[in-house]
Amino acid sequence: EAQVTQNPRYLITVTGKKLTVTCSQNMNHEYMSWYRQDPGLGLRQIYYSMNVEVTDKGDVPEGYKVSRKEKRNFPLILESPSPNQTSLYFCASRDRDRGQETQYFGPGTRLLVL
Amino acid sequence: GEDVEQSLFLSVREGDSSVINCTYTDSSSTYLYWYKQEPGAGLQLLTYIFSNMDMKQDQRLTVLLNKKDKHLSLRIADTQTGDSAIYFCAERGTGFQKLVFGTGTRLLVSP
Numbered sequence: 732e733a734q735v736t737q738n739p740r741y742l743i744t745v746t747g748k749k750l751t752v753t754c755s756q757n758m759n760h761e762y763m764s765w766y767r768q769d770p771g772l773g774l775r776q777i778y779y780s781m782n783v784e785v786t787d788k789g790d791v792p793e794g795y796k797v798s799r800k801e802k803r804n805f806p807l808i809l810e811s812p813s814p815n816q817t818s819l820y821f822c823a824s825r826d827r828d829r830g831q832e833t834q835y836f837g838p839g840t841r842l843l844v845l
Numbered sequence: 846g847e848d849v850e851q852s853l854f855l856s857v858r859e860g861d862s863s864v865i866n867c868t869y870t871d872s873s874s875t876y877l878y879w880y881k882q883e884p885g886a887g888l889q890l891l892t893y894i895f896s897n898m899d900m901k902q903d904q905r906l907t908v909l910l911n912k913k914d915k916h917l918s919l920r921i922a923d924t925q926t927g928d929s930a931i932y933f934c935a936e937r938g939t940g941f942q943k944l945v946f947g948t949g950t951r952l953l954v955s956p
Contacts, residue, residue: 735887762941762942764942764944766946771948772948773849773933773946773947773948773949774888774933774935774944774946775946776943776944779942779943781941781942787942789943821887821888823887823888825941827941832876832893833890834878834890835890836887836888836889837887838885838886838887839885839886839887
């Protein structure tokens, strides 16, 4: 079954304590991205990766880091979380094959930074 | 920059048709997408349309695109209570990497 998995699903932490949210996909997709979802703002792209070792900033990258050492994994790192990073985070993977596009989103990680 | 707008809320009765509207500003949009988000879940890609098309139908879903007015709509025929969810539209330009999402429309279907 094609899927994107994220861990943890829920996380409560304190300001400044480094955390990592993992993301893994099993479709061999080249393209992966991270979004945050906030009320009234829809989804905003944080970072994306076009392939292994190729990452770039999205619209709201401040305070976040990513890495893409393997095709299937794309972790999101918050080196020093702050309360304004309290949000719902989604990882997604996409690809194109013979003109057809497929997209899969993970189930989300709800983060609360105190 | 690019902007995508949606109305916040839509309420319909079971069996009626639902029409969710979206407007966008990027005249270079190449693909436009519709997603469904159920409570506690990620987004599910429902359908998408290439910018040189006016309409796309997929079972109960019909997407209409008016490129001149930069207006996109999603019609759900014979709406069911299981269609209750938040629906997002999104657009992308010529680059594959960037999607711009609307704020989402919450659809409530009552029996």
